[in-house]
Amino acid sequence: MRRNPYDTRYFEKYAMLSLRYAYNPCWDSFACGAGVESPDLQSEALDIGVEVTRAITEQEGLAHRIVTDYFSRGLGEDAIEDQLRRRYPRFSGEVRILDEGAAVITSLDGLFQFKVHLSELAEAIAVKTDKLGRIYRVFGLNCLYIFTFTARMGPEDITLALKHAGEMTRKAPLHYDRYFINCVDRLFVAEASGGIREILLSDALLARVGEEALAP
Secondary structure: OOOOOOOHHHHHHHHHHHHHHHHOOOOOOOEOOOOOOOOOEEEOOOOEEEEEEEOOOHHHHHHHHHHHHHHHHOOOHHHHHHHHHHHOOOOOOEEEEEOOEEEEEEOOOEEEEOOOOHHHHHHHHHHHHHHEOOOEOOOOEEEEEEEOOOOOOOHHHHHHHHHHHHHHOOOOOOOOOEEEEEOOOEEEEEEOOOOEEEEEOOHHHHHHHHHHHHOO
16 A cells, blocks of 8 residues: 655654754754654754644645635636646645625535634644653654645734643643644744744745655
8 A cells, every 4th residue: 555655753853953044053963753753753962852843634635725725826727727637636625705705615614605714723732732751752842833834824823822822731840841833835943932934935945845844
């Protein structure tokens, strides 16, 4: 059976590479993959651990990306579907433009109304926070890297999600020091002490990271 190239290993490598190329070139000593887990990325030299997770499913993420990339262009349903077939060969659903907004219909999930699921981001943070120190090893700097699969989030959305997550985990003995929120072409860096930095990811960088993450 052929392995899905976009598996957990892919996302771990993608996170590791994006941090090195877009955030800090000195973060080049992480180990990941076989024999490394809990957290997923570990650097003994830097005393940093990074847990990698996804806030929504890949199918939901595809629906988010379709709406982000195509519905904002004013294209008709047929034109959008034609472009989707060429860009996403595995896409087997259809799209519809509704009075209340855009929607994606897939063979698996039925009608998927587009909306940014901040609650799912907060829940992902809360789940991982609960495991810090109990299942995940504690480093000098503990980070959480989260894929959202949507480019629709902004700093205000990230702030709300972190606030909600904080309320959900207020009794947790440990919390992450830094959060990396991947929003397709932007990487938000949020400090537990406050403040959010936005890093723009160029097409060239995205292509490089994606290609290297797929490499054996």
